[in-house]
Amino acid sequence: MKGTQIVMLGSGCPNAEADRVSSGVAIAVDGQPYLVDCGHGIVQRVVQAHDAGLIAWDSTALTRLFVTHLHADHTVGLPDLLYTPWIHGRETPVQAYGPAGLADMLHHIQLAYAENIREHRAAHPSTERGYQVVTREVGEGCCYQDERVAVYALRADHGDLAAWSYKFVTGAGMVVISGDSKPVAAFADWARGCDVLIHEVYSSNRFPERSPEWRAYHSRVHTSTRELATLAKEIRPGRLLLYHQLFWGQTADELVAEITSNYDGTVISANDLDVFALQA
Ligand SMILES: [Zn+2]
Ligand SMILES: [Zn+2]
Numbered sequence: 001m002k003g004t005q006i007v008m009l010g011s012g013c014p015n016a017e018a019d020r021v022s023s024g025v026a027i028a029v030d031g032q033p034y035l036v037d038c039g040h041g042i043v044q045r046v047v048q049a050h051d052a053g054l055i056a057w058d059s060t061a062l063t064r065l066f067v068t069h070l071h072a073d074h075t076v077g078l079p080d081l082l083y084t085p086w087i088h089g090r091e092t093p094v095q096a097y098g099p100a101g102l103a104d105m106l107h108h109i110q111l112a113y114a115e116n117i118r119e120h121r122a123a124h125p126s127t128e129r130g131y132q133v134v135t136r137e138v139g140e141g142c143c144y145q146d147e148r149v150a151v152y153a154l155r156a157d158h159g160d161l162a163a164w165s166y167k168f169v170t171g172a173g174m175v176v177i178s179g180d181s182k183p184v185a186a187f188a189d190w191a192r193g194c195d196v197l198i199h200e201v202y203s204s205n206r207f208p209e210r211s212p213e214w215r216a217y218h219s220r221v222h223t224s225t226r227e228l229a230t231l232a233k234e235i236r237p238g239r240l241l242l243y244h245q246l247f248w249g250q251t252a253d254e255l256v257a258e259i260t261s262n263y264d265g266t267v268i269s270a271n272d273l274d275v276f277a278l279q280a
Pocket of ligand 2: 158
């Protein structure tokens, strides 16, 4: 399929929710998905999207991974990503890009599943490489390029964790995804004019109800609706998609209204299995 699709596989956050799995977004360019993060339930969401006819590719196409940071809600699905598509017939290794520590994490996952790997390789010698992963640590600037897409990384600010935002430049347009971050000074210039901005957010209206400890934490590592409205005014994205929403009891409409009361662009609160298309 030609064009760029954004497939919201997991729009959730660390809090387990009935209708949202944790973080995972596929930016699919001409039918090749580039997965950003892999929380729990992401491979199952790919199967659901495929079976529902929302996407033409299946889990065996998951061979490019970009990790924003190593929090569990962005990485706990990594064993699933390595081994389930392998069972489904993936034959090529995964190329993984992300922060310092990602290679160690993936190495230890492979060690933890050594018995699974040994048995499956012995039983199915033709699928020798589909569980393997090649990891590269990213730095600022272009971190990946092929004939469909160029991917750029910008350092995010998520407290003590190394964290990255990513920008995907495709023939059909530009997609920026924040990962988890509080506002970063360089972000607006870097993201300006993107067709789609996918951004994490928490509710400014409900923030005062949080405990002092959580208020201190969230203001230090995440972005409020008020801050995001200010950012969006500078960036002017074609569409602003909210994900990793901390609603704290607000409805999706109320969360969107917290932003649109200060920003006149298009704002959508994304749900799992939402698909957004950019056409060349
Ligand atoms: Zn998170
Ligand atoms: Zn995080």
